[in-house]
Amino acid sequence: MRTRWVASDQSQTYPNRDIEIVVPYAAGGGSDTFARIIQQGLQEAEEFDQPLVIINQPGGIGTIGSREVKNSQPDGYKILCHHNAIITAKLAETVNYGPEAFEPIALTGEMSMVVLVRADSQIEDLQGLLEESARSESSIRFAANKGAPSYYAALQLEQSLQGADFTIVSSGGGADRYTKIIGGHLDAGIFSLSEYLDFLAPEGTPANRDIRAIAVLSPQRHESIPDVPTAVEAGIPVVLRNANYWWAPKGTPSKIIERIAVALENAMNEPTVVQELRRLRLDPTFAVGVELRDRLNATVENFEKVAVSQNVSQAGSLPRFDLYLGCFVLVLFALVTWEQIRGGAAGKVDDSEIQPVRQGRGQPLLALTAFGVVVFHVLAIQSGWLPLAITLVSLVLLLGILLSRHVATRKLWLVELSLLTGFGAQFVFSEILKISLP
């Protein structure tokens, strides 16, 4: 009973402190740019009187950040902005949880995807691409990242024509894939609409240095590329748009979810947001509640259907380079150890760096103590025993005193310096550089 009381109380006063928006990708990337536009929209619409802080937690195809939110307090103060990769991360077995581990708040904005080939390719349309891949004597090397949404779209395309068979190559970011297609190392690939328009070469470029979209994987043609047909038009029922969703941890009170959803809807209607999204070629779709859940379920179902066949066909396809490497490192380690044991038997001159004024063995114990002091302070910061600035002051002061026993130093200056570093670092990082500190 107590938890419910707390929950309802919270949703009345929500928000009464900073709301953290976790973006599971690096600052400056597409997801980050999108989240920052919405953040600004929320601030312009004055939806919350509390600051919204964006926290970038990149890594693991978005799973480092998504796990952070999944495991956080379900109180609406830490929410996640993440796209379809949250679904595919589970299917690819990167993590063992998918959208079901969160409360979806809203769908905001969708990116159209296009299938493209090099501009001088013989392939005219999607049907042609599939037929070409079905012919036994040829293979279509298709760029799509394993574990990412584009991979599942490629699988869906493959399954839409009996016998079609792509050689799917995961080839990293958009720029990488583009280079490989231009260089003739890959034949076709799935790109986002904004990547396609960015990569399109200026008029007059020879066809072997340019790319051409053969289909857009949206329900309708896109206004910015009206000549490119949809896959559906070509009779291939594949629809995939990369949608941006907002997620809260499971168990977040529904009042808070609704509150954030309303705020997001208003932010999406802000003129600056509309304009910025248009610039990014994002369609300003918006969905909440039942519609949102339906769309999510449909996407999950689509991906799961093709994922089953994928896991069978993929098993054991690549050599285990990591294991070979491990063995090689062990062999080298044995060699080096052997060399070490034999010592200077080879008669080689000691090849250390020049340190002309070395005296004695130095102070290894001092270094060890200093390292211990650092480890202790990191522990202190992590567990939050004292405010960050105070802990940093103590770190600088302790180390300074430790070292100044060996080098004559003014102690008072040390005190001044430690205060300056501790509080200065706190100020510079959190206020000027906007990095969220522990």
Added chain:
Amino acid sequence: MNGLEEALHVLLSPSGFGVIMVGTFLGITVGAVPGLTGTMLIALVLPLTYGADPLLSMTLLISIYVGAVSGGMITATLLRMPGTPASIITTLDGYPMARSGEPERALGLGVMASTVGGGISWGFLVLLTGPIAVLSSHFGFFEYFSLVMMALVLIASVGGSSLRKALFSGFLGVFFAMPGINVATGQTRWTFGFTEMNDGFQLLPVLIGLFAVNQILADIVRIEDKGEPVSIGEKSLWLGPKQWLAHGVNLLRSSVIGTWIGMLPGIGANIGSVTAYTVAKGFSRQPDKFGHGSEEGIVASEAANNATIGGSLIPLIAMGLPGSVVEAVLLGALVIHGLQPGPRLFSESPSMVYTIMGAMLLANVVMAFMMICSMRWLAKIASVPKPFLLPVILVFCVIGSYALSNRFFDVWVMLAFAVLGMTLEQYKIPLAPFIIGFVLGPIAEKNLSLGLQASEGSFLPLVTRPLSLIFLVLAMLILLFSLFGSSVKDRWLNRAELVTDSGKGGWKP
């Protein structure tokens, strides 16, 4: 030309120029302080630029780089303690000359050589990057793999006197890059059940641990070491055009050597200066003066170490392959700002390419100006007491690692790699191959895996594609040469040992 205009606009704006001044100054200072390296500063400044404008961020990093490689000669000349490993060779002649009453001349020669070396390698950077980028856009997966293999063998073989140790270090680096997500399959591996490991070890914490924290601990061990300082007088550091001409051939030769050595992956400024010094001695009419205050020696060392900057930026921009440890950090910086170095960078973000090039040139000029005008002052800063300096840097190490992705895991990774770095150095295993392996390994694996996916499991393209075959054959030759051509190598090494008193310089850039 639009990119060029944008780059000029950024570089010549008050804030752009301010960033160059600040960066160069910081670089010179850090370079001059023995025990602090440019790599350390660049790794620590990188987190500060996450939220900043990408062009300004790169301008700052490049300026620090230029300053740091140059600043090392101040303490090398005046204290006989090289500020950075890049200036180890400068101590050999700079300090004797300073002791004999000509500290201004020794520093003046160094500044002149650094400026010319930087300028000439800048010329190569501008001329060669474009064509190489076009060439590398024809590289497929197999070509990249073979190229990276060649690079890995190269760093190991040219690196230290022990091929085995360098190879071990390099492949240990590759090994530590394995945990996390396998790009080719999208699945995780080697995480030992720790979900924090899903993304493996990030470059920045590893780098800060190996090159900053480890270095600071080493400094603490050596905290009681002192140099015998030479103070400089009022004489100007400026040398007239006559001097420039007198050293013209040496300047040109050393700069070209530095540039080419810089272009080779994984080989930093110190190897560049050793090589140029050895060659200069071979060509000199007074080889016996080398090591006792030879002007040619200072010029060769300083021209070459600055020339490696331009050289090592070429493969970074054109192919996305780091030429040295600093380039590995710059690669990370570009990726963090959403840019992928490589042939695409030219068309995707020409302004970034021009900004990098322009920043290098301007920082070079600013560096010369600062060194000539305020050498006495800079020499004072270089002797700030360690108890003030080291604790503050440690604070930045902790915050910098944390800020990468707002988690403590990275801080622990940093501390763990500091311990690993100490252990490796204890056994005289060089650290630079480790970090290059750490960066290049995943690139090699990714390209081979994807190549195999594209060729449906066939390894044949490795040898049937001409460029790939050439790289592999070269790699084999280099490996065989360094394993069995030991007599040749020993002779070369002995020469280097003769000139450097106790073997080749350290590995740290």
